[in-house]
Amino acid sequence: MSLLTAILTGLAMGVVFGFALEKSRVFEPGIIVGQMQLRNFIMLKVFLTAVATGAVVLAVLNGFGYVKLQPKAAVYAADIVGGLVLGVGIALAGACPGTTLAQAGVGYRDALFTLAGGLAGAVAFSYVQPSIEKNFLSIGDGKLIVTDLIGVPYWQGALVLAALLAIVLFALERAFPWREELGSDVDGNRPAADARPAGSKPALVR
Amino acid sequence: MLSAKAWSPYAAGIVIGLLQIPAFLLIETALGASSSYVTVGGLIASLVDPAIENIPYVARHVAATGKNWWQVALVAGVAIGAFLSMRLSGARRTSISPIWSRALGTESHGYRYAVAFVAGFLMLVGARIADGCTSGHGLSGVAQLSVGSIVAVTAMFAGGIAAAMLLLRRL
Numbered sequence: 001m002s003l004l005t006a007i008l009t010g011l012a013m014g015v016v017f018g019f020a021l022e023k024s025r026v027f028e029p030g031i032i033v034g035q036m037q038l039r040n041f042i043m044l045k046v047f048l049t050a051v052a053t054g055a056v057v058l059a060v061l062n063g064f065g066y067v068k069l070q071p072k073a074a075v076y077a078a079d080i081v082g083g084l085v086l087g088v089g090i091a092l093a094g095a096c097p098g099t100t101l102a103q104a105g106v107g108y109r110d111a112l113f114t115l116a117g118g119l120a121g122a123v124a125f126s127y128v129q130p131s132i133e134k135n136f137l138s139i140g141d142g143k144l145i146v147t148d149l150i151g152v153p154y155w156q157g158a159l160v161l162a163a164l165l166a167i168v169l170f171a172l173e174r175a176f177p178w179r180e181e182l183g184s185d186v187d188g189n190r191p192a193a194d195a196r197p198a199g200s201k202p203a204l205v206r
Numbered sequence: 207m208l209s210a211k212a213w214s215p216y217a218a219g220i221v222i223g224l225l226q227i228p229a230f231l232l233i234e235t236a237l238g239a240s241s242s243y244v245t246v247g248g249l250i251a252s253l254v255d256p257a258i259e260n261i262p263y264v265a266r267h268v269a270a271t272g273k274n275w276w277q278v279a280l281v282a283g284v285a286i287g288a289f290l291s292m293r294l295s296g297a298r299r300t301s302i303s304p305i306w307s308r309a310l311g312t313e314s315h316g317y318r319y320a321v322a323f324v325a326g327f328l329m330l331v332g333a334r335i336a337d338g339c340t341s342g343h344g345l346s347g348v349a350q351l352s353v354g355s356i357v358a359v360t361a362m363f364a365g366g367i368a369a370a371m372l373l374l375r376r377l
Contacts, residue, residue, distance in 0.1 A: 005272075011280070011283040015284075018284035018291070020221040023210065023213040023295075024214075026218070030377065033370055036363075036367050037370045038367065039376075039377060045215035045216065045219065046215040049215060050345050051223070051344070052223065054345060070236045072337055075336075082337070083343075083361025084364060085328050085331055086328070086365065087363060088328055088366065089331075090365075090366045092373065093322055093325035096239075097330065097341070098339065101282070102285065103288075104285050106292040108299065110322040117326025118243050119330070122248070122331075123244075126247070126248060126251075126258065126263055144354065147351055149353070154351065158350075158351065161351060186211050
């Protein structure tokens with residue numbers, strides 16, 4: 001595939017991705033911070049549904065031999081340290097690296113600062129990467145997947161994962177119906193009636 | 207449907223999950239977002255410090271390969287797609303989400319911008335240490351049952367929950 005075709009494919013896929021992120025409202029800081037404060041579960045619902053769908057898709061594509069899996073290496077210390085730092089960033093940004101672009105697209109101005117910080121972080125990491133590559137970033141078990149540990153084909157494990165996630169999602173929806181979680185302005189912003197001191201003006205009037 | 211203000215999270219999640227089909231079949235890679243920051247950041251940094259391209263990690267990411275630039279195009283497309291969706295639904299957004307004045311305890315835009323910059327920095331340093339973000343480790347890694355991705359995603363939520371509880375005010 002030529003570079004141009006790859007770019008056009010990426011653009012087309014990105015438009016669909018961004019469209020779905022916006023429609024699901026999961027890109028809203030209110031939804032992401034709400035998830036991390038365990039008050040709003042829309043992020044988990046979108047995320048786990050996408051994981052379950054991906055697992056079914058890959059079970060079929062890999063099970064019939066159309067594609068090879070592309071798992072990342074298990075590098076435990078780096079996965080844990082990096083994951084923790086990334087998580088702190090996600091909470092404070094109210095975004096993740098992908099949804100930052102969706103926020104910028106709808107006109108959230110602070111997302112441009114998240115984006116600039118992200119680019120600076122990637123550059124800073126790049127300067128340090130050579131000195132921590134051997135003794136930190138690459139220590140682990142290589143490309144390990146759960147079904148290899150158990151000794152069953154990937155497609156079986158993937159379908160089991162999808163089934164388990166479907167049960168979790170069903171329970172989540174029973175506990176927290178998604179329409180209620182969106183809030184009146186579908187941005188996850190649900191100020192409690194008593195959250196603001198009496199007489200203060202509402203946070204936002206449109 | 208395209209002009210709806212919101213879709214069910216399940217419908218949107220299925221659409222996102224289905225994107226793994228073209229990713230694996232056409233690009234032979236999984237959905238991801240954070241390495242594009244190295245590609246674009248490395249390219250911008252090379253304007254100031256051309257020697258940065260001597261770092262193999264940077265050279266790998268800025269190289270004119272389909273995978274590198276497919277991902278840059280993907281995240282650019284995310285911005286376009288979100289913009290189109292917002293325009294079609296007619297949703298009007300303020301320049302900063304109304305949650306921030308409550309979460310941060312101040313109306314100051316400057317303060318929010320500073321927090322956002324630091325947050326973006328942490329996000330990408332973390333994602334690059336872990337070699338993936340919510341997309342690469344989360345959507346793609348967990349779906350592939352990758353052991354490292356499951357560890358990384360668990361840490362991601364642990365860090366996110368801790369920071370949101372300790373550093374931000376309750377929404």
